[in-house]
Amino acid sequence: MKSLMNNYITKIEGHGNLKVNFNNEKVELHVEEGERLFEGLILGRYFEDGPIITARICGVCPTAHTFASITALENALDIKVSDHIATLRKVMLSLQIFQSHVLHLFFLAIPDYLGIDNSLELATANPEVFNTVLSLKRLADEGIELIGGRPIHPITAVVGGFTKLPEYKDLDEYKKKIEKSLIHAIEAAKIFKTVKYPEVENEKEYLALLGSNYPLTGEVVVSSLGKGFEVKDYQKVVTETVKSYSTAKFSTKDGKGFMVGAISRLNLKYPLLNKEAFGLAEGEFPTHNPFKNNLAQAIELVHYMEEIIELIGSLKDADLSHARDQFEVKAGVGAGCIEAPRGLLFHYYELNSKGIITKCDIITPTALNLTSIEDDAEAVLKTNGGISQAKREHELEMLVRAYDPCITCSVH
Numbered sequence: 001m002k003s004l005m006n007n008y009i010t011k012i013e014g015h016g017n018l019k020v021n022f023n024n025e026k027v028e029l030h031v032e033e034g035e036r037l038f039e040g041l042i043l044g045r046y047f048e049d050g051p052i053i054t055a056r057i058c059g060v061c062p063t064a065h066t067f068a069s070i071t072a073l074e075n076a077l078d079i080k081v082s083d084h085i086a087t088l089r090k091v092m093l094s095l096q097i098f099q100s101h102v103l104h105l106f107f108l109a110i111p112d113y114l115g116i117d118n119s120l121e122l123a124t125a126n127p128e129v130f131n132t133v134l135s136l137k138r139l140a141d142e143g144i145e146l147i148g149g150r151p152i153h154p155i156t157a158v159v160g161g162f163t164k165l166p167e168y169k170d171l172d173e174y175k176k177k178i179e180k181s182l183i184h185a186i187e188a189a190k191i192f193k194t195v196k197y198p199e200v201e202n203e204k205e206y207l208a209l210l211g212s213n214y215p216l217t218g219e220v221v222v223s224s225l226g227k228g229f230e231v232k233d234y235q236k237v238v239t240e241t242v243k244s245y246s247t248a249k250f251s252t253k254d255g256k257g258f259m260v261g262a263i264s265r266l267n268l269k270y271p272l273l274n275k276e277a278f279g280l281a282e283g284e285f286p287t288h289n290p291f292k293n294n295l296a297q298a299i300e301l302v303h304y305m306e307e308i309i310e311l312i313g314s315l316k317d318a319d320l321s322h323a324r325d326q327f328e329v330k331a332g333v334g335a336g337c338i339e340a341p342r343g344l345l346f347h348y349y350e351l352n353s354k355g356i357i358t359k360c361d362i363i364t365p366t367a368l369n370l371t372s373i374e375d376d377a378e379a380v381l382k383t384n385g386g387i388s389q390a391k392r393e394h395e396l397e398m399l400v401r402a403y404d405p406c407i408t409c410s411v412h
């Protein structure tokens with residue numbers, strides 16, 4: 001039996017290599033993409049360039065970076081936007097998670113559970129499901145384009161609001177499409193309730209944003225261990241470490257790995273899910289099986305569609321002619337955090353009196369999760385010794401895919 005594994009991980013966003021020593025049950029996740037140095041790239045730029053440039057960190061979750069950047073900059077400038085602007089941002093963030101989860105679940109993750117090599121085989125084996133998934137992806141793209149101007153790298157979102165807003169009649173028409181398609185998301189989630197997940201339990205700390213609902217934005221991070229913190233203090237709490245085998249930094253808290261993302265959100269807040277999503281989650285969460293991050297994402301598909309319906313409905317009497325609030329450009333320091341598809345996304349900026357960015361710090365969800373991925377991989381090794389070498393290797397790759405890592409974001 002081989003004692004070493006050194007495999008590139010397929011069906012993830014970006015290039016990662018899993019190096020495993022089966023004899024001592026040790027795992028290293030080698031991130032091998034070149035650093036892109038966005039934090040340095042925007043220094044000396046006017047603050048309004050921040051969201052535009054940092055959105056280019058990723059083509060999968062650009063809306064998340066846009067609003068993490070905007071949130072941090074608005075905190076630096078002491079801006080509190082109007083309620084309808086905040087609501088439309090929540091619609092876009094809900095659509096971002098919906099859009100990303102559909103891509104990951106049905107184009108990258110589902111082959112692991114159906115015994116097929118890729119999603120194109122799903123199109124042949126079950127064209128009805130495949131076409132439904134494509135329609136859900138198109139629906140998410142349509143919503144982001146309606147509000148943000150285009151489905152990838154939105155252009156209307158700016159500090160203080162938007163450059164323009166859609167008319168309510170168009171939002172309402174879109175809401176009706178979401179209502180009609182909700183049943184398809186529920187059926188998709190049921191697929192992930194019925195698949196068989198590898199049996200592994202590895203208890204750890206889970207982090208998510210605090211809120212009275214199932215929040216997308218917030219000022220406080222809550223912890224499954226009761227060790228939460230304020231977003232503005234994240235640099236004091238999260239430690240980033242450079243490892244010789246990775247171009248991405250690894251994150252720890254209190255010297256240990258932790259997890260962010262869909263499973264963390266459900267573990268901490270599943271009673272706050274919307275009605276249909278709660279029904280799917282009840283009895284499944286909390287869980288310490290990292291493979292069930294896929295189930296959590298599938299349930300969030302339903303939740304965020306329900307959320308979009310409710311949010312758009314609340315805008316019926318809003319003044320959508322008012323797209324941007326006024327503010328004063330001044331020196332300031334601000335941190336912001338939003339729930340991206342893969343978990344907490346932190347942006348931090350310092351501005352001088354002319355609104356020029358003098359300092360920037362970004363920590364992405366995948367960078368937050370890297371230590372936890374290695375820890376869980378070692379836990380898998382301790383539980384799957386009774387199966388063949390090939391199956392052990394496949395389970396390790398499945399685990400990494402279950403985290404839905406965005407390697408490109410991690411080397412920002």
